[in-house]
Amino acid sequence: MNIETIAYLGLGSNLATPTQQLHAARVTIFAIHGIEEIAFSSLYRSPPMGSQNQPDYVNAVMAIKTNLSALELLASMQNVENEHGRIRQERWGARTLDIDILLFGDQIFNLPDLVVPHYGVAERAFVLYPLAEIAPDLIIPTHGHLSELVASCPLNGLERISDGA
Numbered sequence: 001m002n003i004e005t006i007a008y009l010g011l012g013s014n015l016a017t018p019t020q021q022l023h024a025a026r027v028t029i030f031a032i033h034g035i036e037e038i039a040f041s042s043l044y045r046s047p048p049m050g051s052q053n054q055p056d057y058v059n060a061v062m063a064i065k066t067n068l069s070a071l072e073l074l075a076s077m078q079n080v081e082n083e084h085g086r087i088r089q090e091r092w093g094a095r096t097l098d099i100d101i102l103l104f105g106d107q108i109f110n111l112p113d114l115v116v117p118h119y120g121v122a123e124r125a126f127v128l129y130p131l132a133e134i135a136p137d138l139i140i141p142t143h144g145h146l147s148e149l150v151a152s153c154p155l156n157g158l159e160r161i162s163d164g165a
């Protein structure tokens with residue numbers, strides 16, 4: 001049996017009623033054997049990063065405790081994306097559901113399919129602000145204190161829209 005790890009997941013959607021996508025994803029994730037939900041942030045709306053020719057996104061961050069390995073968690077989240085009808089025509093383009101492993105304990109991975117801490121953690125408002133809401137004291141491997149990363153990250157149009165999914 002693997003030891004338990006606290007991990008943070010970034011969820012995003014900009015198609016097919018994004019708030020419902022995040023809610024459905026949350027329900028599916030916390031039903032997975034080996035995953036326990038610790039916290040779920042508010043929902044945030046933000047203009048698209050990347051191609052501007054797509055709808056606004058809704059983003060949230062979920063904290064979990066898991067006894068899965070990082071690669072098992074990755075495979076499991078890819079299943080959730082697929083089950084929820086992920087449509088992704090192009091890199092940086094619109095999608096029904098995107099789930100990123102932001103942090104996996106204090107571990108660092110630089111694998112072809114898995115880069116943790118996720119690069120968004122250092123610079124994306126739609127990751128940093130929801131993460132700081134549920135884990136304000138985090139220290140991010142190789143990036144330092146979350147509070148400092150947030151303080152130097154402009155909102156870029158990010159708006160809190162509700163108390164959670």
Ligand code: ROI
Binds near residue numbers: 057058126
């Ligand atoms: N832009 C925003 N605002 N939120 C996202 O989750 C998001 N995800 C993406 C790209 C296309 C980079 N842009 C995004 O994958």
